[in-house]
Amino acid sequence: MSTLRDAAMNSKAWPFEEARRVLKRYEKAPPEKGYVLFETGYGPSGLPHIGTFGEVARTSMIKRAFELISDIPTKLLCFSDDMDGMRKVPENVPQQDLLTENLQRPLTSVPDPFGEFPSFGDHNNAMLRRFLDTFGFEYEFASATEYYKAGKFDAILLLALERYDAIMKIMLRSLREERRATYSCFLPIHPETGRVLYVPMKSVDPVAGTITFDDEDGREWTLPVTGGNVKLQWKPDFGARWAALDVDFEMYGKDHAANTPIYGGICKVLGGRGPENFTYELFLDENGEKISKSKGNGLSIDEWLTYASTESLSYFMYLKPKTAKRMHFDVIPKAVDEYHQQLRAFETQTEAQQLDNPVWHIHGGDVPQSKMVVPFSMLLNLASVAGATEKDALWGFIKRYAPDATPETHPDLDQAAGFAVRYFNDFVAPSRVFRAPTEGERAALADLVTALKTPEAALAAIAKKNADMGNDEPLPEADFGSDEFLQSVVFAVGKNNGFENLRTWFQALYETLLGASQGPRFGGFIALYGVNETIDLIERALAGEFAR
Incomplete structure (x- = not known):
């Protein structure tokens, strides 16, 4: 002590x-x-x-x-x-x-x-x-x-x-x-x-x-x-x-x-x-006006707890109390994911670092372990492409990504899956706007489909990127279902198709496939959603099914 x-x-x-x-x-x-x-x-x-x-x-x-x-x-x-x-x-x-x-x-x-x-x-x-x-x-x-x-x-x-x-x-x-x-x-x-x-x-x-x-x-x-x-x-x-x-x-x-x-x-x-x-x-509130009891503007406590855990709200309250903050529904996903990032960090920190970690102050030092093997933002995207109306629909994908996870062993993940479905249907789905890919993006998306069809094609895309960049490092092992390998494939396809700023490439993926300007780490999304399912998603976007 x-x-x-x-x-x-x-x-x-x-x-x-x-x-x-x-x-x-x-x-x-x-x-x-x-x-x-x-x-x-x-x-x-x-x-x-x-x-x-x-x-x-x-x-x-x-x-x-x-x-x-x-x-x-x-x-x-x-x-x-x-x-x-x-x-x-x-x-x-x-x-x-x-x-x-x-x-x-x-x-x-x-x-x-x-x-x-x-x-x-x-x-x-x-x-x-x-x-x-x-x-x-x-x-x-x-x-x-x-x-x-x-x-x-x-x-x-x-x-x-x-x-x-x-x-x-x-x-x-x-x-x-x-x-x-x-x-x-x-x-x-x-x-x-x-x-x-x-x-x-x-x-x-x-x-x-x-x-x-x-x-x-x-x-x-x-x-x-x-x-x-x-x-x-x-x-x-x-x-x-x-x-x-x-x-x-x-x-x-x-x-x-x-x-x-x-x-x-x-x-x-x-x-x-x-x-x-x-x-x-x-x-x-969302308009930058002070939250008022008499107006009832801004988020209520019940509204936050409809879409996220009590701990995520406490985390939001901890952050920068001397800085004005918008209290609207769109701050919830970020707060959830950052809270779990801090939980994971806590386990490897020194005592002094732990005292500076928000989760120490949220839990009074009795800090639980995070079981969120899938980020909340990723669950939202999964709910989007899966058209999920119940959390059970997400668990089929989650178990393939994390076979040992169950609702009983990962209660925070199970709770978050339910929140994600509710949040997606109430806030994300009504405001989604898909756009058609440009000609350059169509070519890149078609190349991504090709690269995802076989490990050999994926390695070929990475090899081409390395050669063009003058990188003579050995190719990674083709662990075809892993986040890291799939992220390398997506990265390589973007570079091979002339996207100097890869942020533009990833934004194109989000806007054409998910109907949003921001999204998850795409390799992790493919690993969670499934390689074949992602291929089908891209092909549907190329066929014009999403953009109206």
Whole structure:
């Protein structure tokens, strides 16, 4: 452990860098509360989107890294701001009129439009927890409504009353002039309508623990700030929660970055020490727009898991958190294949290298072995040429390529085969565009057919390429079914037909045979699909069956 811990203390992997910052907070003494608190915040104003998952996944990675470099206990708290008033109706949920009638009420007081939970906030909280449980996160869930109503924030609310002027001074500096006139850090819940009121305070009484205000109809009310009668505006709420819970780490998107001094300043006013922060770049949809819960744009967690494994999504979340990334369906195949590449690399790496490998952070060091003997991208192409509608259709080809593989011995491959068929039929098939080969490409394709018909013809193609290139190396052994030999044949045929840039040759294969501009390592594809089947595929393309 000491050697591994030493390596972790020097690792440049971003979770370890963040973990070391958190550890530095307690270089003199451990936390009085007995543990280091990692927190994530969630606004349940709409169905949970994939960015919410990413926040929990990344925080969990930092928490795991911390647990390797320190013996201080840890806790991850997923906090839902479900007492916030519903400011607008999400576009992707039913019963829009019902929700419109309940605007400005706390989310846990808004009826559930799906009719499954006591409130809309409870519904969205349950969806978040189901998603997080799918990934096996170790976390505690916290509801703002429960915390406010149970009195867990009473002490900090009374302190906020006492230090009201100091909090308002911080907030008013950040507001436009017209907003300052009506702003208050306290949001009362109207005793009759149950709506969250955005009204100025007529007076605050720290001794009595109350606030006095006029509602929208001009009626005066006095309410205690305790017991769930009042909540804090979201920016003061951020800082107050940090102080109340003694939060040690919280990350959020760059849209919060400008507010960090406000959150931290209010936390300090309330006697707390601000946590370590990590600002990540935002997720974008296919149009480059920020993913939004209310719009429901971009990928949902369920959508990703329809086409790929949970681990592939965690891998995507690990990559470059400070770089904006498109979250659309076309990123899935690459994430799947790269995840398995990292699994295979992990087995041969040193301890220090393993700590820098994303899969260590995904699995907390308990890294499984990859059984993906066929890349996901290759399975997609196989589904394409085989016209597969069920994964069993792919297994006939897989077993010929890898005779020892079975769905039982290779469960990740079996799962990926099912995902590949589904992904192909939903996304690839509708957008495939085949083109007819040019005259030069027709000649090359015909030569490839000839070269694939016999080992002698294949070796002859390689020999011609070697002679033209002045290469006197001996010919490879004619292992006619192997990826490497078949790749050499395809390479040789391209060179023999004047393709100086072989990328152009391979692109021609993809566009004429697979209906795509990108594709697999073609020798591996032939080995998987079958030599005779590939010959038939090429001959059908030459006969004009694909291009319309």
